[in-house]
Amino acid sequence: MRWIALFLLLLNVGIFAWFALGSGAQEEAVRVTEEKVGVQNKRIILVGEVSPQTLPPLTDSPARSPVDHSAEQLCTLLGPFSEEHQGEAIVQRLKALQASAELRDIEMQGPMRYWVFLPPLNSRREAFNRLRELQAQGIDSYVIPKGALADGISFGIFSERKRAETLTDNLVGRGVRAQLREEPQTHRERWVVLAPGASDYLAPEFWHRLQQEYPELDRRRNLCAEVAG
Template sequence: MRWIAFFLILLNFGVFAWFVGTSTSDKERIRVADKRAEVQVQSIALVNEISPQKLSPVPVAPMSPAKASSTEQLCTLLGPFAEELFGEAIVQRLKSLQVSAVLRDVEMQGQMRYWVFLPPLNSRREAYNRLRELQAQGIDSYVIPKGALADGISFGIFSERSRAESLTGELIEKGIRAQFREEPQTHAERWIVLAPGASDSLAPDFWLQLQQEHPELDRRRNLCAEVSG
């Protein structure tokens, strides 16, 4: 009977120890879970609270490049031709190669000229009256009959700027309100004009052969708008 009582006491101690251990383990697990949750909560932050330097860049698909602004078209010029028949023969040669070309007169800019003049007066009669006054002073001049300076007085056109400036200064000293301006000298030349991009279809051998046959010809490019007929 005594051994049975002693056994029951030991059994009660064992149950008590197991219960205490289980409770402590559960508490530890709960404490660890709470710490993990706390860490996760602390790791959450609003985007506007984070420094821009710490934000990872978001990949953005590259935009397609905008189309380049269209430029004015360029035409190929071949020439000049002193004789029209000679130019037409090469035009036909180009057309046989399915290349669009035409022979036309093109205004070419030459040497710059400097025009000394008196601006247009109110009428043609007033212009001639002023002309007589100038000629009475021994000043060589004439009335400009047409153009933008019609009814003005011309004192001459010079190839050198210095001469135009000198004469203008002399006239101003005499009380004549003369001016001068640049006048590009132009002249017509016969050139073959190829359509934009037409020359690109020709093989390099064609241009080489043409240069060997006609070394005096020049090939250049110009704005189509400036050489259109």
């Protein structure tokens, strides 16, 4: 009977140990599974909840390069032509060579002029009254009929600045509040305008032959925006 009791005791101990070890393994498996699930279900943290010192540094994102407005396109100009048919003939020759070109009337800058004047008065009648006073003093002048200085008094327009300054000083010395104004001269000329890059593929022989046919022909490059028709 004693051996039977001892056997039953050892059997119970073995069964208890088996259940204890199995439960620990199950708990370990459950713990590992929960850790994996916890990583997947980790709470999203808003930027506002994080201290600025813990945030990673920002990296520069790619951006478009700024537009370089200084790289304006240039057009080639040939001219000027006093006769329209001469310019049209050259346009046709250029188009035959697959060079894009057209004949345009372009406003060109001329030499500067210098205008000595009295600013506009309140009315045309007042301008003529002032004109009579000036002419009575022997001052050559006339009323400006139109434009930005209409109803003002003109004392002359000069091509040389020094002459205009001398007259202005003389008038101021005589009590006349004359002023000096620069007036750019402009005039329209007829030019053949080639599109940007159109002249780069023309052979030197073409330009040489063209120069022989038109000795006075001028070739220059201008900003295309400035020679728009």
